[in-house]
Amino acid sequence: MAENDWKSRLGVVYSTNPDFKYETAREEEQQTLPPERQKLIVRIDRRQRAGKQVTLVEGFVGRSEDLAALAKTLKTRCGVGGTAKDGEITIQGDLRDKVTALLQGMGYNAKRGN
Numbered sequence: 001m002a003e004n005d006w007k008s009r010l011g012v013v014y015s016t017n018p019d020f021k022y023e024t025a026r027e028e029e030q031q032t033l034p035p036e037r038q039k040l041i042v043r044i045d046r047r048q049r050a051g052k053q054v055t056l057v058e059g060f061v062g063r064s065e066d067l068a069a070l071a072k073t074l075k076t077r078c079g080v081g082g083t084a085k086d087g088e089i090t091i092q093g094d095l096r097d098k099v100t101a102l103l104q105g106m107g108y109n110a111k112r113g114n
Contacts, residue, residue, distance in 0.1 A: 032062025043113025
């Protein structure tokens with residue numbers, strides 16, 4: 001089924017070669033750094049959120065699965081909702097101090113931003 005995925009081949013010129021196999025370039029994700037080498041910034045953000053406050057954790061270097069696992073741990077321990085995408089974790093509410101303390105307790109090099 002993956003060989004017949006036409007959406008990934010949009011914009012490709014047709015080939016008359018019967019043995020042609022279309023291959024997509026895949027980006028390899030970076031390996032996840034150990035917690036003590038991560039430099040995380042925990043800050044608050046109010047922009048484009050209808051006046052609501054969210055806590056952002058930025059600076060995570062690693063695979064998206066590891067980012068999602070860390071986000072799930074933080075959301076569970078804080079008892080709030082949130083998401084992990086585009087290399088940052090979003091936690092609902094102003095929980096900068098609590099999130100910073102949790103990350104430092106887990107061995108991460110976390111600093112409180114603004």
